Amino acid sequence: METAMNGYAENTATFRCETKLLPGTPVMVTDSGTVSAAGGTFCGVALSWRDGFAAVQLAGYVSLPYSGTKPAVGYQVLTADADGKVKAAASGSAGLQRLVVDADSTNIGFIL
Structure with a gap:
């Protein structure tokens, strides 16, 4: 039997983000309410980016x-x-x- 973790405890928040991010990019908080692509420790993963804002998954699989x-x-x-x-x-x-x-x-x- 196959198993699936998708959807487990997902939690998403919107942050300011000047640089366009592709979905799946690890991000870190760089300023108050702002994220950018991470190069080291990351807090979540970008799900989408539009008009200077990124939806970031902070929990889950x-x-x-x-x-x-x-x-x-x-x-x-x-x-x-x-x-x-x-x-x-x-x-x-x-x-x-x-x-x-x-x-x-x-x-x-x-x-x-």
Whole structure:
């Protein structure tokens, strides 16, 4: 039987965002009520962008491409790379632990 995590505890908020973001871009808060593409620790994932505002998923399940070595399932410290992909951080790196629930050769699914 297949399993699905889509829709689990999703939580979305709208932030100002000057630079157009593609859906699936990890973001970080850069100023009061403002986000931009993350290059390190991220708070959520852009779902859409329009007219200087981004809808950002802050909780729930997401599936994103990763770079580097395939992250293991279980709790992992994940950060965003310069290309908008996520990666497992080196031991002791700053970042938030996320629950990785599935992984294949290109994407990992995790709980924000």
